[in-house]
Amino acid sequence: MQKTKYYIGILFIAVLFNSSSYPSKKSYADLYEDQKIFMAKSCVSADNYRMMYHGWGTKEERVYLDEKSPLLIPDTVLFRERYNAPFHLSRIIHNKEERKEFNRKIKEGEKLPMTCITYEQAQLYLDCLTKIKMFSPDEISIRYGVSIQYSLPTLEEYEFALKKKILTDGAEYLADGNIVLIDTKNKKLEVVTSTEIPVRFRIVIHRIS
Numbered sequence: 001m002q003k004t005k006y007y008i009g010i011l012f013i014a015v016l017f018n019s020s021s022y023p024s025k026k027s028y029a030d031l032y033e034d035q036k037i038f039m040a041k042s043c044v045s046a047d048n049y050r051m052m053y054h055g056w057g058t059k060e061e062r063v064y065l066d067e068k069s070p071l072l073i074p075d076t077v078l079f080r081e082r083y084n085a086p087f088h089l090s091r092i093i094h095n096k097e098e099r100k101e102f103n104r105k106i107k108e109g110e111k112l113p114m115t116c117i118t119y120e121q122a123q124l125y126l127d128c129l130t131k132i133k134m135f136s137p138d139e140i141s142i143r144y145g146v147s148i149q150y151s152l153p154t155l156e157e158y159e160f161a162l163k164k165k166i167l168t169d170g171a172e173y174l175a176d177g178n179i180v181l182i183d184t185k186n187k188k189l190e191v192v193t194s195t196e197i198p199v200r201f202r203i204v205i206h207r208i209s
Contacts, residue, residue, distance in 0.1 A: 028205065031160045036207045039153060041166045043113035043200040044125065046083050049074075052125055053087075061132050071124055078116040082198070113170075115198035122173045122201040126150040129203075151175060153204045158182070158189055171197040 028038040052065070053072045079087045129150040152175040153161070161167050167182050174180050174191065179199055181190040 029161065029164050029166045031157055031164070031204075037157065038205040038207075039157060039161050039166065040203040040205075043172065043202045044122075046079070046112050046114045049114040049117070049125060050087060052128060064131055065128060068124060068128055072117075072121055072128075074114075074117045074121065082116060083112060113200035115200050117201075119173050119177050123152060125201075126152060126203065147208050149206045149208055151204050151206060153202055155180060155189065155191060157204055162187060162189060171195050171199045173199055173201040 027042070028040055031037045031039050049072070053069045074087060076087045127150075130148075133148060133150075152173055154175045158167070158172075158174070158180055162182070162184070165184070167184055169182055169184055171179050171181050171192075178191050178193055179195055181192060181195065181197070183190070
């Protein structure tokens with residue numbers, strides 16, 4: 001009886017660990033079915049990118065981010081054109097209706113993918129995410145020693161993602177600095193060095209311990 005309880009306890013901990021230490025299936029796909037590499041099912045939104053610049057992080061994290069954040073500033077003119085809202089959120093609006101309209105425009109950008117940035121800026125955003133995770137690991141990471149790294153996907157990872165049907169047509173940054181053009185209808189990926197299409201970017205999470 002005691003031994004049975006022991007094994008049930010071990011099984012419970014294993015289930016808890018597996019369900020808590022990995023990204024949500026709703027948001028991420030397990031590319032190789034080994035629970036080690038996960039690709040986001042959607043690209044980084046304009047709102048999330050902007051929040052990295054403006055307000056994420058504890059005091060310790062902000063010391064690091066405040067040094068890096070000026071490098072995250074996109075083409076602000078292009079940002080306003082594409083998202084109908086300013087990148088910088090420090091504008092003070094006293095008129096209630098103007099503020100309501102301003103907030104509405106900001107919310108419109110929440111689900112729109114972030115573009116009008118360079119490959120270096122996309123990579124820096126992911127480096128900052130990894131650093132934040134090191135500063136403030138969650139409870140599961142502390143308890144079980146789980147360590148993760150955020151990065152841009154490789155072409156091979158895109159090929160697996162294409163098979164899993166989690167991609168949408170468009171242009172996205174690759175880990176090597178090139179751009180992949182995605183054609184889901186013809187199940188085709190094309191690597192280019194430049195494009196007129198707005199380039200977005202997607203997160204891959206590597207579980208490294």
